[in-house]
Amino acid sequence: MGGSMLEIKGLSCGYGKRIVLREVSFAIKKGEFVGVIGPNGSGKTTLLRAISGFLLPRGRTPFRGTISLEGEETRHMGRRSLAQRVAVVTQASDIMPPFSVEEFVLLGRVPHWGGFQLLETAKDRAIAEGAMEMAGIGYLKERRMGELSGGERQLVFVARALAQKPHLLLLDEPTAHLDIGHQVQIMDLLRELNREGALTILVVLHDLTLAGLYCDRLILVHEGRLRAIGPPQGVLTQGMIEEVYHTAVTVMETPTGGRPIILPVSGEG
Amino acid sequence: MGPNSKALWWGWIIFLAGLLVLVGLFSLGVGAVHIPLRKVVQALATGRGTPEYAILFEVRLPRILLGLAVGGGLAIAGVVLQGMFRNPLVEPYTLGISGGAALGVALNMVASGSAALGLFSLPASGFLGAFGVMIVVYLLSAGGGQIKLSRLLLIGVMVSFITSSLIMLIMAMTKVQDLHGIIFWIMGSLQEPNASLIWAILFISLGGLILSLFFAIDLNALSLGEEEAFHLGVEVERLKKVLFLLASFITGCCVSVTGIIGFVGLVVPHMMRLLVGGDHRILMVTSYLSGAIFLILCDTLARVILAPTELPVGVITGLVGGGLFIYALSRRGTTL
Numbered sequence: 001m002g003g004s005m006l007e008i009k010g011l012s013c014g015y016g017k018r019i020v021l022r023e024v025s026f027a028i029k030k031g032e033f034v035g036v037i038g039p040n041g042s043g044k045t046t047l048l049r050a051i052s053g054f055l056l057p058r059g060r061t062p063f064r065g066t067i068s069l070e071g072e073e074t075r076h077m078g079r080r081s082l083a084q085r086v087a088v089v090t091q092a093s094d095i096m097p098p099f100s101v102e103e104f105v106l107l108g109r110v111p112h113w114g115g116f117q118l119l120e121t122a123k124d125r126a127i128a129e130g131a132m133e134m135a136g137i138g139y140l141k142e143r144r145m146g147e148l149s150g151g152e153r154q155l156v157f158v159a160r161a162l163a164q165k166p167h168l169l170l171l172d173e174p175t176a177h178l179d180i181g182h183q184v185q186i187m188d189l190l191r192e193l194n195r196e197g198a199l200t201i202l203v204v205l206h207d208l209t210l211a212g213l214y215c216d217r218l219i220l221v222h223e224g225r226l227r228a229i230g231p232p233q234g235v236l237t238q239g240m241i242e243e244v245y246h247t248a249v250t251v252m253e254t255p256t257g258g259r260p261i262i263l264p265v266s267g268e269g
Numbered sequence: 270m271g272p273n274s275k276a277l278w279w280g281w282i283i284f285l286a287g288l289l290v291l292v293g294l295f296s297l298g299v300g301a302v303h304i305p306l307r308k309v310v311q312a313l314a315t316g317r318g319t320p321e322y323a324i325l326f327e328v329r330l331p332r333i334l335l336g337l338a339v340g341g342g343l344a345i346a347g348v349v350l351q352g353m354f355r356n357p358l359v360e361p362y363t364l365g366i367s368g369g370a371a372l373g374v375a376l377n378m379v380a381s382g383s384a385a386l387g388l389f390s391l392p393a394s395g396f397l398g399a400f401g402v403m404i405v406v407y408l409l410s411a412g413g414g415q416i417k418l419s420r421l422l423l424i425g426v427m428v429s430f431i432t433s434s435l436i437m438l439i440m441a442m443t444k445v446q447d448l449h450g451i452i453f454w455i456m457g458s459l460q461e462p463n464a465s466l467i468w469a470i471l472f473i474s475l476g477g478l479i480l481s482l483f484f485a486i487d488l489n490a491l492s493l494g495e496e497e498a499f500h501l502g503v504e505v506e507r508l509k510k511v512l513f514l515l516a517s518f519i520t521g522c523c524v525s526v527t528g529i530i531g532f533v534g535l536v537v538p539h540m541m542r543l544l545v546g547g548d549h550r551i552l553m554v555t556s557y558l559s560g561a562i563f564l565i566l567c568d569t570l571a572r573v574i575l576a577p578t579e580l581p582v583g584v585i586t587g588l589v590g591g592g593l594f595i596y597a598l599s600r601r602g603t604t605l
Contacts, residue, residue: 054499083502095355095494098547107490111502116483118550119275164501 004071005030005168005200006051011065013050019062020046022224028202030167033194035215036204037235039245043224044204045091048170051202052088053079070167083111087166089157091173101148101156102141105132108163131162134197135189151182158189169193171203175210183207187214208262212236213254220244236260278551281544285558292562293333296569297325301576332459335467336565339459339523340533342474344560345481346516346523347534348541348553352488353512354418360535361520364425364513365402368432370524373398375439375451391454392466395525402428403517407510416509456581457528459568470526477519478557484512485549492547530583532590533560543597563590 006028014020021043028034036044049055051067053074067074074082087108097104108131109124120128132138135155140148148156154174161169171190175183191214193199205211211218212232220228220235222244228235238251241262248265298304304312304321312321346361361367377394406428410421436455440448461467487508490498499505520534537560538552545551567585574580 049496052500054496079499079504080502083500086500088500090496090500095492095497097493098542099489099492103548107493107501110486110490113486118482118485 003030004028005032005069006202007066007068007071008051009066009068011047011050011067013046013055013061013063013065015046015055015061017062020224021050021221024065024221024224024226026219026226026229028200030200031194031198033191033201033214033216034203035211035218036202036221037206037208037211037218038221038227042221044221045172047221048088048172048202048204051168052086052170053077053082080111083164085167087161087164087169089154089161089169089171089174091176096146099145100141101137101143101145102128102132104145104156105141105160105163108160111164127165128159128163131159134162134193135159136185151178151185154178154182154186155189158186162193166199168200168202171201173204173206175205175207183210190214208236208241209260212260212262213257232260233258236262278545281551281555282558285555285562289337289558289562289565292565292569293337296333296336296565297329299569300324300329300572331461331464331467332568333565334471335459335461335527336568337561338467338471338474339527339530340537340560340562340564341557342470342477342519342523342560343530343534343564344537344556345474345478345553346519347538347560348549348556349481349484349488349512349516350534351538352492352549352552353509353516354422355492355494356422357539358535359422361516362524362529362531362534363422363429364406364517365428365432366399366517366520367524367529368429368436369402370395370399370521371451371455371529372432372435372439373401373525374454374528375436378447378450378454379439379443389463389466392525396521398432399517399521399525402432403514403521407513411510415506416513418509421513453581454528455583457530457583457586458579459527459564459582460579461526466526470522473522474519477515478553480515481553482550484508484515485553488512488549489547492549528583530564530586532586533564536590536594537563539594540597 004027008027009025011024012019012022024047036047038044046055051074055061055063069077069082069085099107105128106120106124109120109128112124129138132141135158137152137155137159140152140156145153145156158174174186174190178186187210190201190203194201203215215232217230218232218235219226220240227244228240236251238249241247241249241251250263250265252261252263253259254261294306294309297309298306302324304325308321309325312319312325316322343361350359350361350363351357373394373396374391376398377390406421406425410416410424436451440451443451487498487503490501490503491505491508495505538556541552541556541559545555564582564586567589568582570589571580571582571585
């Protein structure tokens with residue numbers, strides 16, 4: 001673990017007149033694997049957008065506080081240089097780009113292009129190739145994006161993010177709508193990238209057990225505020241979950257690692 | 270996008286460029302007076318003085334060059350706007366630019382401005398109308414430093430309605446001889462007596478192609494959605510403004526010289542997307558070439574079908590373009 005990757009101080013931001021996040025502060029060190037959890041509408045996606053620059057002070061959007069990436073304030077960084085260091089896998093959208101998988105992954109190289117570059121270089125192709133290999137989707141490269149299943153699509157999005165060669169990878173619910181096999185495949189891939197590629201990862205997850213299994217630390221966001229931060233055992237307590245999610249749960253432990261397993265308690269049970 | 274597809278790209282470009290040359294030669298030869306290719310070469314060799322030379326290089330060649338410039342220009346504007354809006358129904362005329370040009374020309378004709386201002390007066394008034402509309406649409410939709418595309422589209426369509434209503438108002442209140450002039454201008458024609466105007470349009474449309482190519486990769490990124498493009502380092506807000514102004518400028522220049530030649534900017538990008546795919550880098554080049562081919566062919570048809578009477582080229586582009594497109598869609602069973 002190296003120095004500071006991300007440092008957020010007193011962040012308040014939102015859309016138009018609506019303020020979504022209030023007074024959020026935390027820091028992430030290089031090489032960490034951090035999960036963001038919280039109920040729907042609590043501000044998790046907004047937090048990712050603030051970090052990626054999509055919500056940087058523009059026009060009338062409310063924005064207070066500072067976000068620093070590797071010691072440099074993001075608001076002073078150009079769009080391109082930010083995109084060279086931060087890659088984002090957004091929530092699956094229904095826009096179906098008219099590209100093959102390889103063309104799509106190659107778009108991840110665009111932030112590294114010169115201003116008047118029209119064609120990708122051999123180096124770009126090699127990096128895209130490597131990213132597809134890492135994500136285990138090399139065999140898909142000739143396929144059209146529209147033909148992929150949900151799980152394959154998500155892996156392709158991760159591969160495109162990897163082609164950006166980012167220092168920080170942000171993911172917004174990468175396991176949503178996936179079967180358990182694909183969920184584990186994605187999370188294993190992220191863990192491998194984190195451990196072997198020294199990639200710092202900040203991932204929004206809804207599945208609390210999955211978040212607890214893979215993340216070093218968890219950030220719990222509730223009603224726009226940072227409610228708790230720390231190792232999974234400290235954040236995923238029965239009291240905390242019942243308070244934030246208004247749902248009765250039982251918390252157990254995994255037999256080997258002592259990680260929390262969260263079971264909902266059914267109303268009839 | 271391996272080496273194979275790059276070779277394929279070059280294949281398309283060479284094929285279409287060759288076709289463009291052939292169509293140009295064909296169009297030189299046919300017309301009210303038929304001039305075989307052998308005579309074309311002869312006229313080239315002997316130079317000025319022969320009647321063939323005058324027909325070829327003072328009547329037909331300028332039309333071909335204008336067809337190339339306007340066909341290519343409208344096609345590239347169509348590619349840019351369809352890419353930016355991610356909407357296959359958008360075309361260069363959707364945003365009211367053509368309506369503005371037509372309004373400017375109609376006002377000019379009613380006020381008999383041509384007599385007072387001379388040869389450049391019609392294109393100049395078309396230009397003023399087009400740019401008046403462009404500025405109004407831009408200012409109305411770029412509130413708060415951001416362009417909302419849905420808003421831009423709606424405002425453009427509304428401005429189109431307003432200008433066409435105003436044109437109808439003018440036509441309802443005008444004299445019969447002016448009416449004829451307005452109607453014929455609106456239907457579009459590649460007949461342009463002023464050579465320097467033709468060169469200017471050619472320069473603008475080729476420049477437009479080159480400028481657009483610089484934004485091709487950004488448009489590729491934008492086809493994933495605005496947020497995705499943003500995360501790939503694209504300055505999305507600036508890109509939308511630049512592309513709107515660029516496409517509007519090309520459209521405005523073309524329309525103010527030739528009138529409203531429909532369908533090129535809508536259909537050609539679609540046909541090319543079916544053939545070469547969604548990558549804007551190749552889409553732009555092939556669309557430009559095919560737009561030029563398509564318009565030169567349609568204009569040749571317009572000249573020869575009822576020769577020596579000339580049909581409005583806008584009618585031909587609509588009939589041929591629409592027919593071809595429906596055929597292509599139904600044959601391939603493709604969806605947009």
